Ligand SMILES: *[C@@H]1O[C@H](CO)[C@@H](O)[C@H](O)[C@H]1NC(C)=O
């Protein structure tokens with residue numbers, strides 16, 4: 001947290017100069033992107049005031065939560081520049097002057113680090129000089145790269161046994177940050193791996209954030225923080241200079257307080273990128289999509305929504321959640337949706353089976369791909385970075401076991417290190433199976449059989465990999481729906497087929513507007 005301290009000093013020095021500027025009646029807490037833009041336009045708020053409010057709040061309260069790993073040391077300069085451009089009539093759109101926090105596996109190419117939570121990459125030599133395409137796209141849309149957020153180290157891909165960790169799973173712990181805590185109840189896990197980005201948005205430490213998802217990593221922490229999270233279709237948003245697990249399943253996506261804010265971010269993020277070949281698939285739309293056009297209150301009228309009970313509803317284990325989830329189905333009906341109950345995936349049992357290969361089809365795939373993909377990422381860093389491949393990372397952890405392995409080890413790394421490359425026929429067969437079980441024989445089969453537009457699935461405490469839509473590279477959106485007995489929110493999600501984000505945004509918006517379920521957490 002060194003840079004936060006440096007920034008405290010900086011902002012204290014500036015405080016007296018700014019005092020006159022601080023006079024605004026703007027209601028910062030729970031402000032949406034549209035609220036902020038309206039205040040910018042009226043002249044009752046500047047980006048500098050907005051950033052100052054968030055920075056002060058982080059300094060005052062984040063020691064209880066540990067959600068921000070680093071603030072951009074240039075943030076006030078960037079805010080001033082955005083204010084000056086706006087004054088000159090050169091606003092770049094809805095994200096102009098809005099601070100966005102990035103998960104600490106998305107390279108910014110500025111003064112900040114990119115570590116996936118690991119001390120092995122927390123050094124000047126391993127700080128990326130290249131910006132990820134998505135950080136660049138956010139800047140082009142006028143957004144301010146506010147800082148980096150704590151995450152489960154290596155996006156939960158270092159250990160298979162986190163039982164020594166504070167919450168009996170590795171969620172929210174990293175060598176870089178220590179333990180991140182749930183914003184609603186600090187005795188509970190923040191979930192992960194995009195825990196920090198979720199906690200920070202939930203607590204109004206920033207307007208919105210950017211997470212990444214291989215399987216559940218955006219959806220799960222968003223749901224338990226009363227947020228909207230979108231896991232987009234793999235290949236819709238560039239992964240260039242994002243620390244990977246798997247090129248077949250990874251995707252960045254927005255985490256926000258409302259469907260509207262998330263849709264605004266999607267417009268800035270989506271698009272082809274020569275540096276990420278998957279974004280150039282024939283089906284990837286190569287012109288900007290107006291996701292905000294689908295924010296339609298009546299959007300559920302006539303939509304055919306399937307309820308895949310087997311496994312994906314059966315796993316829900318807390319009575320208070322069951323009642324709310326069943327009520328949510330009734331809500332969809334009252335909003336005009338056509339519900340097709342027991343629209344099960346024919347392959348649900350095979351997908352859940354962990355006897356295949358290295359712990360199941362998905363787990364096997366990720367082990368093979370991580371070893372290659374992390375090497376490719378590291379090759380983009382400066383030559384001086386001593387970390388070149390997975391073997392170097394494993395050795396680093398052994399050499400720094402006191403700091404990196406006090407709570408859990410690195411069995412997942414060791415398993416991945418033992419894999420034999422992407423030319424191995426076993427890998428190719430695993431890749432085929434991963435797609436076949438989740439896509440054509442799974443989600444596609446159910447969608448065809450029941451003629452569905454989307455499926456509706458609870459995101460409760462039992463929501464864990466492997467999730468079929470993640471394996472298929474399909475999109476998902478989560479929306480807040482209720483609170484559990486310990487004051488922690490949970491959510492419902494829709495999933496759809498590739499590039500059906502417009503439908504997801506439309507359905508989620510209709511449900512969100514009808515339920516208004518988000519309640520901000522109380523600061524400690
Ligand atoms: C803040 O603004 C209000 C309304 O414009 C004004 O009445 C008040 O005197 C201002 N306070 C300071 C400290 O400038």
Ligand SMILES: *[C@@H]1O[C@H](CO)[C@@H](O)[C@H](O)[C@H]1NC(C)=O
Pocket residue numbers: 411414415418
């Ligand atoms: C990796 O391979 C080595 C050598 O075959 C073996 O001893 C070790 O148990 C394997 N580790 C894992 C985690 O699979």
Ligand SMILES: *[C@@H]1O[C@H](CO)[C@@H](O)[C@H](O)[C@H]1NC(C)=O
Pocket residue numbers: 185186187188485486487
């Ligand atoms: C927070 O969670 C703990 C269990 O992890 C529970 O005992 C406690 O009552 C919860 N706090 C509130 C305010 O609900």
